[in-house]
Amino acid sequence: MLRITRKQFGFLFGMFCFAGILFFFQDEGLSPEAIAILAATVLIGTWWVTEVLPIAVTALLPIILFPLLGGMDLETTTASYGHKYVFLYLGGFIMAVTIEKWNLHKRIALTIIKTIGTNMYTIVLGFMVATAFLSMWISNTATTVMVMPMGISIVKQLNDNPNTPENEHVIFGKVLMLAIAYSASIGGIATLIGTPPNLVFAGFVEKTYGIDISFWQWMKFGLPISSLLLLLAWLYLTRVAFSLNQTHFPGGKEEINRLLKELGPIGFEEKIVLRVFVFTALCWVGRSFLLQRWLPNIDDTIIAIAAAVLLFFLPLNAKRERIIHWKEAVRIPWGIIVLFGGGMAIAKGFETSGLANYIGSQMTFFEGLPLFILLLLIVASVNFLTEVTSNLATTAMLLPVLAPLALVLDTNPFILMIATTAAASCAFMLPVATPPNAVVFGSGYLRIPDMTRSGILMNFISIILMALAVYFLLPLVWNLETIAG
Numbered sequence: 001m002l003r004i005t006r007k008q009f010g011f012l013f014g015m016f017c018f019a020g021i022l023f024f025f026q027d028e029g030l031s032p033e034a035i036a037i038l039a040a041t042v043l044i045g046t047w048w049v050t051e052v053l054p055i056a057v058t059a060l061l062p063i064i065l066f067p068l069l070g071g072m073d074l075e076t077t078t079a080s081y082g083h084k085y086v087f088l089y090l091g092g093f094i095m096a097v098t099i100e101k102w103n104l105h106k107r108i109a110l111t112i113i114k115t116i117g118t119n120m121y122t123i124v125l126g127f128m129v130a131t132a133f134l135s136m137w138i139s140n141t142a143t144t145v146m147v148m149p150m151g152i153s154i155v156k157q158l159n160d161n162p163n164t165p166e167n168e169h170v171i172f173g174k175v176l177m178l179a180i181a182y183s184a185s186i187g188g189i190a191t192l193i194g195t196p197p198n199l200v201f202a203g204f205v206e207k208t209y210g211i212d213i214s215f216w217q218w219m220k221f222g223l224p225i226s227s228l229l230l231l232l233a234w235l236y237l238t239r240v241a242f243s244l245n246q247t248h249f250p251g252g253k254e255e256i257n258r259l260l261k262e263l264g265p266i267g268f269e270e271k272i273v274l275r276v277f278v279f280t281a282l283c284w285v286g287r288s289f290l291l292q293r294w295l296p297n298i299d300d301t302i303i304a305i306a307a308a309v310l311l312f313f314l315p316l317n318a319k320r321e322r323i324i325h326w327k328e329a330v331r332i333p334w335g336i337i338v339l340f341g342g343g344m345a346i347a348k349g350f351e352t353s354g355l356a357n358y359i360g361s362q363m364t365f366f367e368g369l370p371l372f373i374l375l376l377l378i379v380a381s382v383n384f385l386t387e388v389t390s391n392l393a394t395t396a397m398l399l400p401v402l403a404p405l406a407l408v409l410d411t412n413p414f415i416l417m418i419a420t421t422a423a424a425s426c427a428f429m430l431p432v433a434t435p436p437n438a439v440v441f442g443s444g445y446l447r448i449p450d451m452t453r454s455g456i457l458m459n460f461i462s463i464i465l466m467a468l469a470v471y472f473l474l475p476l477v478w479n480l481e482t483i484a485g
Helices: 006-024 032-050 061-069 074-082 084-101 104-116 120-135 140-155 168-188 196-209 215-241 252-263 268-286 300-313 334-353 355-362 371-385 391-408 413-423 435-441 448-477
Strands: none
Touching (some): 006 032, 032 061, 032 334, 061 074, 074 084, 074 334, 084 196, 084 300, 084 334, 104 120, 104 140, 104 252, 120 140, 120 168, 140 252, 140 435, 168 435, 196 334, 196 413, 215 413, 215 448, 334 355, 334 391, 355 391, 371 391, 371 448, 391 413, 413 448
């Protein structure tokens, strides 16, 4: 019997839908340009979901398809790949590579863990706070890869207590690995550069409405919900999902001290990188209400690129070595940057062709639903969809649809779009859902049933929290009237 793989199915199904829409789909409300954009987007979306090609490669298809099909000219399409937020991410990635090079991330993480405490519960909390903090500024994948080895070394210090029926070593390993994965995803919600969907949202708003989402504006919403979700995740993992009967961790404090001792005293290079990191973060946070008084044209992207360039300019150390070299900087994840550009191209295509308004006008069946119920439906759909798809790709596909839908429903577009953006970072069930999940799954402490059993309830916790946060918190911290509903 002939068996077809997921990639083969995705290729064939995507091509079938592409041809069907392009040659046979007709509607008076759709221009030829809109039909071309729709056909190309369905093909791209299908290939993203089934990973026919690496998702970054698929993200290059708009450059080929949009101009050839007449959906959008080549200059407009390629301009989307040079959006200012692409360079904001570029600057952030270069800083992350520099932090990793000089092991500053390890010192920050171990210091946080040591400060919070070293019993069973507080070690988990310490790792979660440290991981979430790093993930606010560094990609969640890199953060997980950096923190997980430290977590494994801690787990190995714990021996089973023969007086309890459970094997504490195994249970604590599961708890700590899941804690690292969850907090890497949760921490990214807090800042504009913490996770790709946040920047996709900011880029879409800037392109569609001409409104600049500042670093501080996003943090006013992202940081509170990220902090609360982190606390709920810690309580859930240590009190509900798993039972930690042995609270004392013999040797835990000694192992943290040993890891810190291995790093040695903070060096010249670490101090330099730390100062640049802190200064950059302060500039991002204070840009909209402080820096613009003296530099009215200052922008988060300018700050990021200036910080990146500064790292190449900084004083040399005693060995006449620079803080970072270009050969090290080029290790940044270029695929994410290309994927971001592809999402921006799709958003631009939806806008210029009129496809976004058409789709919004077709979704009248949502009319009459209470706003909170609508938020729950959107957050839940995005949450479970991102269990099997890229969160960046999901956000890029949905935002152009939700903006006109909000107008049909007489709802502020920010409400639906931010619900989608935040929910895209909250997939906790499957190893394939997020890179942090995949990384900790490779530690050997977890099986798929462990992740799905723990993750499904965590998904529901995040769904309820996100819907409540968007409904109640967002109007308090943002001026939603800046976009007419």
